[in-house]
Amino acid sequence: MKKSLFLFFVCAVFFSHAQNMSVATYNIRNKNTYDSINGNVWQIRSKVLCDQINFEQPAVFGAQEVLHEQLLDMLGLLDDYGYIGVGRDDGYQSGEYSAVFYKKDLVNKIDQGWFWLNESPDKPVKGWDAACVRICTWGKFRNKSDGFEFCFFTLHIDHVGVTARRESAKLIVKKIQEIAQGLPVIITGDFNVDQNDEIYSIFTESGLLKDSYVHARLRFAENGTFNSFNPELKTESRIDHIFVSPSFNVDNYAVMTDCYWVENERSNDNTLKGHDAPQQIDFKVFSKRTPSDHYPVFVKLKY
Numbered sequence: 001m002k003k004s005l006f007l008f009f010v011c012a013v014f015f016s017h018a019q020n021m022s023v024a025t026y027n028i029r030n031k032n033t034y035d036s037i038n039g040n041v042w043q044i045r046s047k048v049l050c051d052q053i054n055f056e057q058p059a060v061f062g063a064q065e066v067l068h069e070q071l072l073d074m075l076g077l078l079d080d081y082g083y084i085g086v087g088r089d090d091g092y093q094s095g096e097y098s099a100v101f102y103k104k105d106l107v108n109k110i111d112q113g114w115f116w117l118n119e120s121p122d123k124p125v126k127g128w129d130a131a132c133v134r135i136c137t138w139g140k141f142r143n144k145s146d147g148f149e150f151c152f153f154t155l156h157i158d159h160v161g162v163t164a165r166r167e168s169a170k171l172i173v174k175k176i177q178e179i180a181q182g183l184p185v186i187i188t189g190d191f192n193v194d195q196n197d198e199i200y201s202i203f204t205e206s207g208l209l210k211d212s213y214v215h216a217r218l219r220f221a222e223n224g225t226f227n228s229f230n231p232e233l234k235t236e237s238r239i240d241h242i243f244v245s246p247s248f249n250v251d252n253y254a255v256m257t258d259c260y261w262v263e264n265e266r267s268n269d270n271t272l273k274g275h276d277a278p279q280q281i282d283f284k285v286f287s288k289r290t291p292s293d294h295y296p297v298f299v300k301l302k303y
Helices: 002-017 033-037 042-056 068-077 162-180 198-204
Strands: 020-027 060-066 081-084 097-103 107-116 135-143 149-156 185-190 218-220 240-244 249-255 260-263 286-289 297-302
Touching: 020 042, 020 149, 020 185, 020 240, 042 068, 042 260, 060 068, 060 135, 060 149, 060 185, 068 081, 068 097, 081 107, 081 135, 097 107, 097 135, 097 149, 107 162, 135 162, 149 162, 162 185, 162 198, 198 240, 240 297
Parallel strands: 020 060, 149 185, 218 249
Antiparallel strands: 020 297, 060 097, 081 097, 107 135, 135 149, 185 240, 249 297, 260 286
């Protein structure tokens, strides 16, 4: 009886002091002419995805395929976020960023850095059989509310080179150990491998990380994480992951499939009425679009 009461007391103390933190990963899709011609216009998409982030208010999130112009747009639309990152092609502003955004009223940045995914991680060159220069960005943060410290990484692993993906995964695990020095870790990004790929297991079998999807207490994931700018497509593959240290409890996991609507050639047709709906509701036919060709992943953690 005494043992049961003691265990109850320990659990009660733990849950009463557990703290919550929201994090996310979002491949926003680089701004390019081809997408704009096909109606996936960054000037429209950027507001939608930033509105979504502002609503969810993650303390920290990783964003991939961010060109410098897009970075500036996002900083103007996001609600008091700072960032860490450099362009992958030159370590300054050229090429895509894998950027770490952090909400300045929730966390303090206490350290930062980046390394390239290649045989010489301090140089911006292609690695192994990669098609592109690839980079990983990291930050060390302290929560303002309680002083909790953690490391956050975000990356975009190569989409072509199998050897590059495998060696990049090994490098990232090694760098986590060097940089975090035992601190809790969150790693996010577009890994370009799904949950069935052997490279995925390099992270989940490292002893350092677990998949937040697998370990979530509550899960909302009606689709995979890549949509190819087509909301009608369905897949089970998750190539955008959030891995966390075993010390984190994953409370909620979600692949957010929010969309927006734009006018099309039928939008000026006659107004439609819904079935079994109040007659003051008027409908027009619009096209449904996704803010990016990836769906974002949002996770709520307890520590």
